[in-house]
Amino acid sequence: MAEPALKDTDMKDSGLFDIVLVVNGTSYALAVPARRLLSDCLRHDLRLTGTHVGCEHGVCGACTVLIDGVAVRSCLMLAVSADNSSITTVEGLAGRDGKLSPVQQAFADCHGLQCGFCTPGFLTTITAALAEDPDPTPEQAREIIGGNLCRCTGYQNIVQAVLRAAELITQTR
Amino acid sequence: MKPPTFGYSRPESVAQAVSLLAARGPDAKVLAGGQSLMPLLNLRLAAPGHLVDINRLAELAYVSVSGGQVTIGALARHNDVLRDPLAVAAQPLLGQALALVAHPVIRNRGTTVGSIVHADPAGEMTAVLALLEGSVRLVSVAGERLASAEDFFLGPLESDVRAGELATEVLLPELPSGAGCAFTEVSRRHGDYAVCGVAALVELGPQGEVSGARAAYLSVGPVPVVLDLTEACGGVSLVSLATAGTPDFAQAGRLAMARLQPGDDIHATAAYRRHLAGVLTERALAGAFAHARERAWLSLP
Ligand SMILES: Cc1cc2nc3c(=O)[nH]c(=O)nc-3n(C[C@H](O)[C@H](O)[C@H](O)COP(=O)(O)OP(=O)(O)OC[C@H]3O[C@@H](n4cnc5c(N)ncnc54)[C@H](O)[C@@H]3O)c2cc1C
Numbered sequence: 036m037a038e039p040a041l042k043d044t045d046m047k048d049s050g051l052f053d054i055v056l057v058v059n060g061t062s063y064a065l066a067v068p069a070r071r072l073l074s075d076c077l078r079h080d081l082r083l084t085g086t087h088v089g090c091e092h093g094v095c096g097a098c099t100v101l102i103d104g105v106a107v108r109s110c111l112m113l114a115v116s117a118d119n120s121s122i123t124t125v126e127g128l129a130g131r132d133g134k135l136s137p138v139q140q141a142f143a144d145c146h147g148l149q150c151g152f153c154t155p156g157f158l159t160t161i162t163a164a165l166a167e168d169p170d171p172t173p174e175q176a177r178e179i180i181g182g183n184l185c186r187c188t189g190y191q192n193i194v195q196a197v198l199r200a201a202e203l204i205t206q207t208r
Numbered sequence: 209m210k211p212p213t214f215g216y217s218r219p220e221s222v223a224q225a226v227s228l229l230a231a232r233g234p235d236a237k238v239l240a241g242g243q244s245l246m247p248l249l250n251l252r253l254a255a256p257g258h259l260v261d262i263n264r265l266a267e268l269a270y271v272s273v274s275g276g277q278v279t280i281g282a283l284a285r286h287n288d289v290l291r292d293p294l295a296v297a298a299q300p301l302l303g304q305a306l307a308l309v310a311h312p313v314i315r316n317r318g319t320t321v322g323s324i325v326h327a328d329p330a331g332e333m334t335a336v337l338a339l340l341e342g343s344v345r346l347v348s349v350a351g352e353r354l355a356s357a358e359d360f361f362l363g364p365l366e367s368d369v370r371a372g373e374l375a376t377e378v379l380l381p382e383l384p385s386g387a388g389c390a391f392t393e394v395s396r397r398h399g400d401y402a403v404c405g406v407a408a409l410v411e412l413g414p415q416g417e418v419s420g421a422r423a424a425y426l427s428v429g430p431v432p433v434v435l436d437l438t439e440a441c442g443g444v445s446l447v448s449l450a451t452a453g454t455p456d457f458a459q460a461g462r463l464a465m466a467r468l469q470p471g472d473d474i475h476a477t478a479a480y481r482r483h484l485a486g487v488l489t490e491r492a493l494a495g496a497f498a499h500a501r502e503r504a505w506l507s508l509p
């Protein structure tokens with residue numbers, strides 16, 4: 036079988052890849068090496084340091100972002116794989132006027148954070164989950180956040196915040 | 209940590225993908241959901257020379273049910289499979305197992321085929337393939353072949369995917385009527401890899417007796433282990449249930465404990481694992497029996 040033609044930007048043994056990422060509604064053109072993690076691309080190349088990096092092996096959830104609306108671990112994705120996708124980070128959750136999103140408001144209302152290191156990952160994860168199902172049971176609220184670690188709060192207030200955010204979302208409908 | 213350097217390509221078709229794999233040789237690795245490979249790269253436990261990213265192979269993003277089989281394409285994410293009502297109805301073990309695989313966010317990205325190819329003896333989907341005697345379709349520039357579950361797992365994190373091959377789909381039989389299944393495990397926290405896990409399949413005969421009982425085990429050996437426990441389930445039937453109240457799978461639990469050879473590691477001692485295997489065998493068989501009974505009633509005219 037003859038090797039089918041592949042564009043230069045789609046195959047390289049070294050060097051940089053030209054990619055376009057739409058992050059929180061703004062389009063960025065970047066040149067990144069294949070090994071650049073999406074988490075590092077956001078933090079270092081785009082200086083969007085709201086996305087936190089805790090473990091770099093998928094266990095803590097701090098780096099969770101939304102790619103085309105789906106929550107994923109940005110430490111387990113290459114920036115080059117995210118080419119042409121639309122990404123929402125914690126910086127993109129509040130309104131343009133700075134008004135907190137329902138999930139952010141619920142964290143403030145329920146004291147859902149202490150040091151705040153884990154918070155960006157919780158906010159993005161919960162935002163995506165409530166977009167799918169805006170009325171979780173307390174048990175489902177726990178399942179939603181089951182993959183995110185927090186060393187401060189003891190989780191109870193975060194579970195409360197999930198339920199409070201659901202309330203806020205259904206109220207505004 | 210950060211991954212080492214590697215070349216990268218993102219083919220748009222299976223034909224392109226396999227020719228890239230052929231051209232790059234044994235130093236190339238497929239990148240699917242990355243939920244196992246990326247941690248290995250970040251921890252520098254793997255250093256492939258070239259990654260062939262299959263995330264654009266939209267032609268492999270499918271789950272289908274036909275001809276008594278559930279077929280899962282290589283780009284179907286765990287959550288795509290879990291949320292496919294036809295697939296989980298045709299083979300309920302899929303839904304039971306996938307709910308235990310990691311967390312929802314990991315399942316958004318990780319693929320079911322990738323998890324089988326990854327061949328982690330603690331991974332639920334390896335036990336599902338082994339128990340159901342499914343198969344994996346492997347494609348290369350030289351052609352394609354179907355690997356049976358029995359031959360597919362070679363060792364921990366080692367499956368029979370040869371250099372140049374892409375696993376395009378996994379085939380699993382539907383659950384026959386009159387059969388039931390269950391998956392149960394013990395892990396430190398919900399969503400973690402299991403310290404021990406058991407998937408069970410129970411078939412009922414015409415008198416409601418257990419005519420077949422098999423179980424597959426996680427984390428008790430280098431590859432998923434399947435045991436036929438039918439001989440130890442002789443006393444259990446729908447009729448005995450009416451008098452005894454609960455099915456008694458204790459003998460099957462003891463048989464499993466006698467046959468398995470779990471090892472020690474930092475998570476558990478061999479003795480504790482053997483104990484878990486016994487208890488979980490009873491639970492999984494009881495769950496599968498109850499499931500079979502429920503399905504038998506549902507299918508009555
Ligand atoms: C925090 C965390 C917890 C997890 N917990 C669990 C758990 O409890 N149970 C569980 O089973 N899994 C768990 N996983 C792993 C998860 O299920 C992965 O999705 C899965 O193991 C691998 O699938 P992938 O698509 O991500 O494959 P990748 O990571 O992309 O690839 C894994 C390996 O398979 C090869 N490969 C993948 N697809 C193909 C293909 N089509 N053809 C040829 N080779 C291929 C790759 O080259 C690589 O060697 C967890 C992961 C994380 C990060």
Ligand code: FES
Binds near residue numbers: 090094108
């Ligand atoms: S930094 Fe990505 S999951 Fe911990």
Ligand code: FES
Binds near residue numbers: 148151154184185
């Ligand atoms: S608030 Fe400190 S880690 Fe969660």
